[in-house]
Amino acid sequence: MDQYLEKLRKYLSKYNSEDAESALEFYTDYLTDGPFSTYEDCVNDLGTPKFLTRKIMAEYSIKKNKDSKKSRENMKTIWLVILGICSTPITIPLAVMFFVFFVIMPLVVFISVFAVLLSVFLSGIAFIIGGLRFDLQTILMFIGAGLVAISVSTMLFCGLFWISSKTITGIKKLCIWAYGKIGKRKGDK
């Protein structure tokens, strides 16, 4: 039992929240009061310390972030939910699919769009500088074209970030929903 609690403490300590402390108190009480002497007894009732930690932290994070719009917090929720889903062997393929669809793919799309916009922006600057060696009319034309490229790409940058934050919020909601489905099925059996 002490071994179980020690491991639980170790996993929970990574999260550095007051909630980890109260969870540890609860389970120390719980295991002391119940007929759990060996490590295996504890695992049979509560699952492995890792599983229990994920369960505690995933639900904690979902609750805390339900109304938050901060992307970093959202990313954390997405990660915790994916880890939570991973904690049963059956759902690992599902988790991998989740990961590919909702983490890798949006990331790739984001990076490629970002790269395209950056190149348009830089070519705008290059146009202005490059145009300087011609006569006045050509210079003006190049400056005009360059400014258009810079302004259009800047506007699209704003759009890209806006869409990204919406997407992350959307994925977070989907993750919470998926966790509800999967978590319930495996958690309450």
Next chain:
Amino acid sequence: MALKVTTELLDGCVLGVLSNDDYYGYALTQKIQESISVSSSTIYPVMRRLKKQGLVTVYDSPYQGRNRRYYKITDDGKNELKQIIFNWKEFQNNINKLMGDE
């Protein structure tokens, strides 16, 4: 029991048990598991939520040289329980109407 218990019903079950007596974590879990099949690890998040909403309070009481944490229902908790019971009865009636009541 084969049917899944929703979060609201689980809250209601916990509040219902606590409306009869104060319980400590392990005894409460046992009591709930006597009647419905929920995993032991689901009880803690429920207690945390109920406590945060002010529906239950905790106090420590000495037991065999250590402090044991007890959960106690609050007045808000009792009102919430009434509401959940009301919702449950309505739900039950409607389901019975559709399925046929034996």
